[in-house]
Amino acid sequence: MTIDQVPGFLAAAVFGAVVGSFLNVCIYRLPLRRSVAWPGSGCPHCKRRLAWFENIPVLSYVVLGGRCRTCRTPISIRYPIIELLTAFMFVVAWWLYGPGALLVSRLVFGCALIVLFAIDLEHHLLPNPITVPGIVVGFAFSFFTDPGWLSSLIGILVGGGILYAIAEGYYWIRHEEGLGMGDVKMLAMVGAFLGWKLTLMTLMLASVAGSIVGLSLIATRRGDMKYALPFGTFLAMGAALAALVGSSVLNWYLGLF
Numbered sequence: 629m630t631i632d633q634v635p636g637f638l639a640a641a642v643f644g645a646v647v648g649s650f651l652n653v654c655i656y657r658l659p660l661r662r663s664v665a666w667p668g669s670g671c672p673h674c675k676r677r678l679a680w681f682e683n684i685p686v687l688s689y690v691v692l693g694g695r696c697r698t699c700r701t702p703i704s705i706r707y708p709i710i711e712l713l714t715a716f717m718f719v720v721a722w723w724l725y726g727p728g729a730l731l732v733s734r735l736v737f738g739c740a741l742i743v744l745f746a747i748d749l750e751h752h753l754l755p756n757p758i759t760v761p762g763i764v765v766g767f768a769f770s771f772f773t774d775p776g777w778l779s780s781l782i783g784i785l786v787g788g789g790i791l792y793a794i795a796e797g798y799y800w801i802r803h804e805e806g807l808g809m810g811d812v813k814m815l816a817m818v819g820a821f822l823g824w825k826l827t828l829m830t831l832m833l834a835s836v837a838g839s840i841v842g843l844s845l846i847a848t849r850r851g852d853m854k855y856a857l858p859f860g861t862f863l864a865m866g867a868a869l870a871a872l873v874g875s876s877v878l879n880w881y882l883g884l885f
């Protein structure tokens with residue numbers, strides 16, 4: 629990195645933190661089925677609307693000592709974590725892709741993944757207002773950049789199709805729901821943005837990570853076979869990894885033959 633690149637990275641970080649602040653609003657309000665556009669942010673405990681200086685990403689949390697200024701109720705550590713994570717993602721994406729359609733596509737995709745990751749972890753829910761428009765937007769981007777419209781279309785069908793088949797099969801055998809339709813729509817969205825190859829990689833990574841965590845929970849007796857792990861959380865991590873390094877891994881792997 630040279631000195632003239634510093635302003636670009638700084639701008640990416642600041643812009644990312646501000647976007648992360650909006651993602652926090654989505655993470656808090658979507659499961660409650662409340663509008664993400666209106667009204668402005670307030671303290672969930674005393675309902676007081678926040679002043680502009682209480683709404684500055686990361687800094688406000690640090691300055692206020694992680695508490696509401698009036699009622700002293702602790703503010704979730706999730707807020708600064710999501711803001712920092714989003715800022716980090718913007719910096720990495722700017723560094724990897726530079727300006728262009730791929731940058732915008734991957735940032736939109738990454739923001740959707742962050743929201744789905746956090747909501748599924750807390751509520752075991754993958755809201756339609758993220759996954760369904762995500763499928764459409766990802767497919768639209770594929771006409772201008774990676775992975776191309778054909779791979780995107782196959783990705784939607786394969787990603788959604790595989791999980792739909794697994795969900796139906798599981799229901800048929802066990803007579804209970806193992807995978808939700810939210811997971812099906814989420815992997816279709818991954819397919820739209822990343823194409824079919826990286827979608828299969830996402831599914832593999834998520835399954836391996838989910839199994840390792842699930843088995844360790846069983847081994848330490850902190851969970852039993854019935855404990856439903858939020859699969860969407862693992863899908864989000866798998867998709868992020870596939871988007872970052874998937875193409876290089878695929879090229880290396882195919883180069884072996």
Ligand SMILES: [Zn+2]
Binds near residue numbers: 675676699
């Ligand atoms: Zn308060």
